Amino acid sequence: MAIISSKQDPIEPNDRRIEPKRSDRPAQSEPLLKPEVTPDEQDKQEDRIRPHRFADYIGQKDLKQVLDIAIQAAKARGETLDHLLLYGPPGLGKTTMALILASEMGVNCKVTSAPALERPRDIVGLLNSLKVGDVLFIDEIHRLSKMAEEILYPAMEDFRLDITLGKGQSAKTRSLPLPKYTLVGATTRVGALSSPLRDRFGLIQQLRFYAQDELSQIVLRTAQILQTDVSEDGAAEIARRARGTPRIANRLLKRVRDYAQVKAAGTINRYIAAEALELFQVDPCGLDWTDRRMLSVMIENFNGGPVGLETMAAATGEDTQTIEEVYEPYLMQIGYLNRTPRGRVATAAAYKHLGFTPPNQQLSLLK
Ligand SMILES: Nc1ncnc2c1ncn2[C@@H]1O[C@H](COP(=O)(O)OP(=O)(O)OP(=O)(O)O)[C@@H](O)[C@H]1O
Numbered sequence: 034m035a036i037i038s039s040k041q042d043p044i045e046p047n048d049r050r051i052e053p054k055r056s057d058r059p060a061q062s063e064p065l066l067k068p069e070v071t072p073d074e075q076d077k078q079e080d081r082i083r084p085h086r087f088a089d090y091i092g093q094k095d096l097k098q099v100l101d102i103a104i105q106a107a108k109a110r111g112e113t114l115d116h117l118l119l120y121g122p123p124g125l126g127k128t129t130m131a132l133i134l135a136s137e138m139g140v141n142c143k144v145t146s147a148p149a150l151e152r153p154r155d156i157v158g159l160l161n162s163l164k165v166g167d168v169l170f171i172d173e174i175h176r177l178s179k180m181a182e183e184i185l186y187p188a189m190e191d192f193r194l195d196i197t198l199g200k201g202q203s204a205k206t207r208s209l210p211l212p213k214y215t216l217v218g219a220t221t222r223v224g225a226l227s228s229p230l231r232d233r234f235g236l237i238q239q240l241r242f243y244a245q246d247e248l249s250q251i252v253l254r255t256a257q258i259l260q261t262d263v264s265e266d267g268a269a270e271i272a273r274r275a276r277g278t279p280r281i282a283n284r285l286l287k288r289v290r291d292y293a294q295v296k297a298a299g300t301i302n303r304y305i306a307a308e309a310l311e312l313f314q315v316d317p318c319g320l321d322w323t324d325r326r327m328l329s330v331m332i333e334n335f336n337g338g339p340v341g342l343e344t345m346a347a348a349t350g351e352d353t354q355t356i357e358e359v360y361e362p363y364l365m366q367i368g369y370l371n372r373t374p375r376g377r378v379a380t381a382a383a384y385k386h387l388g389f390t391p392p393n394q395q396l397s398l399l400k
């Protein structure tokens with residue numbers, strides 16, 4: 034597999050986005066965010082953990098079914114796969130699926146990310162280097178520049194590269210044919226994509242949060258790769274706190290493994306996992322310090338909302354994009370937060386989880 038420009042930074046951007054910004058964050062939560070090995074080793078370890086075949090990709094049954102049919106049909110016709118857009122919150126397996134897709138099709142995959150295609154010549158060069166059947170994976174595709182996007186339109190639709198030579202009145206447009214290829218785009222913000230770009234994808238698929246039993250399987254698989262002994266109930270405990278997200282499940286497993294190595298010999302069971310994750314301030318619902326702070330700020334300072342996104346950002350010291358893309362999707366999924374036209378609202382379940390009395394019960398207590 035030819036990877037021409039994978040992410041430059043070994044620490045995934047979304048991991049960085051949830052880096053703490055406040056200096057008053059409790060000291061215990063820090064090790065969760067520190068890289069445990071050198072960047073190079075980390076890359077290798079990441080690659081070993083990442084599934085490379087359809088069969089190892091756990092969960093996302095609907096997505097796998099759709100793609101399996103599309104792959105089989107394309108192969109039978111001897112054609113390339115339709116352009117595919119994958120969207121969903123960070124860490125659910127978009128990049129992993131794109132790489133698996135290429136290997137299942139038996140083709141090369143060129144990996145890049147929209148911010149690396151800033152100048153028109155970056156994307157022209159990349160398109161020019163494609164061979165028949167190649168998969169071109171563009172991560173964070175919602176961040177493409179307008180110019181790059183306009184080059185992509187005919188390149189996606191008609192497999193044609195329109196380039197302008199010269200400037201001003203003497204400028205000429207030349208059209209070059211491109212080989213048939215498959216563009217796979219990934220984004221955490223499908224709403225930020227322009228509709229002409231979105232409409233040029235034949236397949237648009239959403240990745241969903243994982244069920245606990247799927248995350249347990251992911252933890253057990255990763256533990257095996259890392260040669261760590263984890264019992265079924267130990268894996269379930271980690272899965273329960275992983276916010277429906279494989280990347281977080283794997284990260285928590287590594288933290289628990291460290292804890293077990295230092296504090297307890299032998300297999301990681303449910304008690305050791307719970308003890309370790311309490312220490313790292315990951316509660317039984319998977320909420321971390323920032324989640325709890327967001328909810329408690331809403332409840333204590335704004336009577337549970339509605340609170341505007343900007344206000345939330347100012348009150349918690351997080352940026353709006355991180356709140357929207359990293360924190361809110363899971364809080365909404367577990368029913369702790371609602372988005373309303375007037376702002377964010379903490380639900381009764383959030384009040385109870387944090388030990389507050391929900392507002393409707395406060396009223397009945399006054400009667
Ligand atoms: N279905 C799965 N089965 C097993 N492991 C998975 C699965 N999906 C993801 N993972 C693991 O989770 C990690 C994160 O996945 P990936 O990098 O594909 O997420 P992503 O959706 O591309 O995230 P981002 O939006 O941050 O780019 C992978 O390294 C892989 O080990």
Ligand SMILES: [Mg+2]
Pocket residue numbers: 127128129172219
């Ligand atoms: Mg990715």
